[in-house]
Amino acid sequence: MDKELMVSWIESGMIQIPYLLMSKYREIGLDEKELVVLLHIISFVEKGNEFPTPEQIAERMTITSSECTSILRRLVQLEMIKIEKGYSDDEVRYERYTLSSLWLKLAEILITEKKQLDLETIFQEEKDIYSAFEQEFGRPLSPLECESLAMWIDQDGQDPVIIKAALREAVMSGTINFRYIDRILFEWKKNGVTTVEQAKVHSLKYRQKSRPSSTPNKSSNTVPFYNWLEQ
Numbered sequence: 001m002d003k004e005l006m007v008s009w010i011e012s013g014m015i016q017i018p019y020l021l022m023s024k025y026r027e028i029g030l031d032e033k034e035l036v037v038l039l040h041i042i043s044f045v046e047k048g049n050e051f052p053t054p055e056q057i058a059e060r061m062t063i064t065s066s067e068c069t070s071i072l073r074r075l076v077q078l079e080m081i082k083i084e085k086g087y088s089d090d091e092v093r094y095e096r097y098t099l100s101s102l103w104l105k106l107a108e109i110l111i112t113e114k115k116q117l118d119l120e121t122i123f124q125e126e127k128d129i130y131s132a133f134e135q136e137f138g139r140p141l142s143p144l145e146c147e148s149l150a151m152w153i154d155q156d157g158q159d160p161v162i163i164k165a166a167l168r169e170a171v172m173s174g175t176i177n178f179r180y181i182d183r184i185l186f187e188w189k190k191n192g193v194t195t196v197e198q199a200k201v202h203s204l205k206y207r208q209k210s211r212p213s214s215t216p217n218k219s220s221n222t223v224p225f226y227n228w229l230e231q
Contacts, residue, residue, distance in 0.1 A: 050096035125160040
């Protein structure tokens with residue numbers, strides 16, 4: 001008997017509730033009753049009833065059918081659900097609930113949150129890059145230098161990671177100034193360098209072009225540098 005009950009329970013089906021709906025329903029303007037009505041609509045649709053009546057939904061809840069009607073009206077007004085009308089292949093008129101507008105609202109929240117996260121990441125990267133420059137220069141940046149940094153990011157569209165790589169290249173070359181770094185960034189952009197790995201390969205290629213040291217017999221571990229200002 002217990003096994004039969006278990007089989008019956010499994011065969012009755014399960015409703016899949018999107019986690020995003022459960023976690024974000026307040027943000028899109030729903031209260032708990034409206035959420036439960038939506039969940040019941042989803043469950044009815046999954047069972048093949050695409051247009052449950054207020055009475056059918058209310059039977060499953062602790063609300064009256066008139067209250068359910070009011071909630072359904074509000075859900076339509078909020079564009080959480082829409083009533084689609086049409087004719088089937090055998091010319092039978094039908095009405096059904098569609099929740100595509102609800103999923104779009106939830107998708108918009110995800111997109112907004114991602115954009116916000118991207119902005120926070122960019123802000124942190126920009127903050128870090130100013131600190132990196134001040135550390136390598138050994139002093140606070142001047143207003144003109146800050147403006148140059150901002151122009152690289154905002155006007156030239158340079159990735160802060162690439163700017164840091166150009167700073168490291170300037171440090172390795174022993175020429176730490178904004179004109180030199182600007183030239184490195186210009187050359188990289190002209191040659192399609194968009195990642196740190198590409199920057200490393202590009203810089204290595206140019207270092208190999210540099211003239212040998214004037215004291216070839218002297219062993220040295222220093223890396224030959226390329227004078228980007230001579231480009």
